[in-house]
Amino acid sequence: MTAPLLEAKNLMKRYGNNVALNNVNLTVHAGRTHALVGRNGAGKSTLVSLITGLNKADSGTIQFNGVDAPAAGDLHEWRKHVACVYQKSTIIPHLSVAENLLINRQNLDKKLISWKNVYQNAQNILDEWDIPVDVRAEAGSLNVENRQLMEIARSLSYGARFIILDEPTAMLDGRAIKRLFARMEKLHNQGVTFLFISHHLSEVYDICQDVTVYRDAKHILTTSVAELPKNQLIEAMTGEKYTEKHYSSRELSPEITLNIHQLNQANAYENISFHIKKGEMVGLAGGGGCGKTELAETLVGLRECESGEILLKNKTYPAGNVKAALNAGIGFVPQDRHHEGFIPDLSIAENATLSIMEKLGKWGLINRNKQNALAQQWFKELDIKAYGIEQPVSGLSGGNQQKVVQARAMANNPDLLVMMSPTAGVDIKSKETLLDYVAKSSEKGTSVLIVSDELDDLRACDRVLVMYHGKLTHEFPIGWQDQELIAAMEGLSEPQNPFQAA
DSSP states (O other), rough: OOOSSEEEEEEEEEETTEEEEEEEEEETTTTTEEEEOTTTTSSSSHHHHTTSSSSSEEEEEETTEEEOOTTTTHHHHHHHEEEEEOOOOOTTTSSSSHHHHTTOOTTTTTTEEEEHHHHHHHHHHHHHHTTTOOSSSSSGSSSSHHHHHHHHHHHHHHTOOEEESSSSSTTTTTHHHHHHHHHHHHHHTTOEEEEOOOHHHHHHHHSSSSSEEEEETTEEEEGGGGGHHHHHHHHHHHSSSOOOOOOOOOOOSEEEEEEEEEETTTTEEEEEEEEEEETOOEEEOHHHHHHHHHHHHTTTTSSSOOEEEETTTTTTOOOHHHHHHHHHHHEEOOOOOIIIIITTTTHHHHHHHHHGGGGGGGGGGGOOOHHHHHHHHHHTTTOOOOOTTTTTTGSOOHHHHHHHHHHHHHTTOOOOEEEESTTOOOOOOHHHHHHHHHHHHHHHTTTEEEOOHHHHHHHHHHHEEEEEEEEEEEEEETTTOOOHHHHTTTSOOOOOOOOOOO
C-alpha cells in the first residue's frame, strides 16, 4: 500500500501557556484534494507552520511519502516537499515577476547575473505550468488572481508537488474563483496535490474529496466530503447544533438616507440610480468587471465619477474625497483588510478609533481613557478574541482583524455603512457575529450597502441589486433563490425594469 503523501501524527505545539495544537493528526493522499477547515484559532495556521518547516512541533511526527520530514528550519529541503500560497501575498511588489520567481536563484551558478537567462528561466517555469503572466511585469501590478498563480509557479519550481492554498478565494470574484478551480484541476491532472484551507464551505464540496476539521486546537474528524452533510460539517467546526436562518421582509422607514442619480464613470459603470432607506440593508452583487467595486469606491470617496449626483441625507459631498465622505456620515469596510483596513503594529484600541482621532482630544493629544472606553465597548459587542484592547492587530486571527475593521467603520456612528466582501477569510462563527452586528445596527437606523459575491453575506438584505457589465440589471426582494441570483450575476437572465439594460 502506497504511503500517504503527508502524514502528521500526534502534533503538539505550545506557545507559553497557550496550547496551539493538541495531539492533532493530518493525512493527505496524493491525487486527492484535501480540505482543512475550522474556526479562526482552531490551529490551522499553526499546523501549516509545522508541515512547511517554519516551526518545530513540541512532539509528534511528520512524514512525506513515508520518509521523515527534513529538520525544522532547513527550508531548502522542505520546499522540495511542500509549499504554501498564503492569503496574504508573499511577493515583493517592486520586483519583476521573474525576480520573484527566482528570488535568491538569479545568479544561476555564475558570478554575474545574466538577466537574459533569468527572464528565460522564469518564462520556462510559467510555460511548464501554462501560467499566463508577463515575466517582466512588476509583481505588484498583478491582480490577486495572477499573484496567486505566480506564487503557485514559484512553489512548483522548487520541486514540490504538494501545495497548501490558504484562503485562496477570499479576495477573488466569482469568475476568478472558477478560473482558479479550473487551474487546480489542470495541475491536479499533472500530479499536483492540494491542501485547501477555506471558510467557504460550499467550495469544500465543489473541489475537495477529503476533509479534516479542527476545533479548539484539536483534531475532530477526517472523512470523505461526500459522506459528510453540510450541517454536520458546521456542527463539527462549531461544536454547536446548526440551525439555518430564514429571513422575512420588514417594515422600513420612508426616510431616504442615500440617493444616487445617473452616476457615470467610463469603463466602470453607467447611469446608476438607486436609493437606500434609513435602516435598510441593500446588497450589491455581480461578477468580475461588473462595476460594483468602482461604484462602492465612488460612494466612499476613493474614486471620482464623471457625472451624476450622490445625496446623503439630501446633502452632496465632494466626490473623490475620503475625508469628505467620512464627515458626511459614511463608514467603510474595505475589501482588503490587510492593505486598507488596519495598521498591523497598532493596537486594537488605536485601530478601532482611527476614524475619530480628532474627537478623542485637543491639540493632537489623545485622551487614552476615552479611547480605551470606546474600544472596550466594541471589544465586547463584536466579541473580539484577544488578550486585551492593547494587543497589536497583527497578532489577531483573520476574523478578529475584520471585527476591528468593523469597529473602526462604526466609530463615527455613520448614517451609511458601505461594506465590501465583509466576511472574506472569516470563519462561520465570526461571520455570524459580524452580520448579526450589522443587522442590529440597521435596526437602530444605520443604512447598509453590502457589496459581495458571497451569497450568505446578502441573505439578510432587504433587497439585492445586481450589476452586469457596468449596469444595474436586477433587483431581488428578500427571500430570493440562489439560482436566480447567480443567473442574474452571470448575465444569464433578462434584465428587469426599472434597470432595463440598453
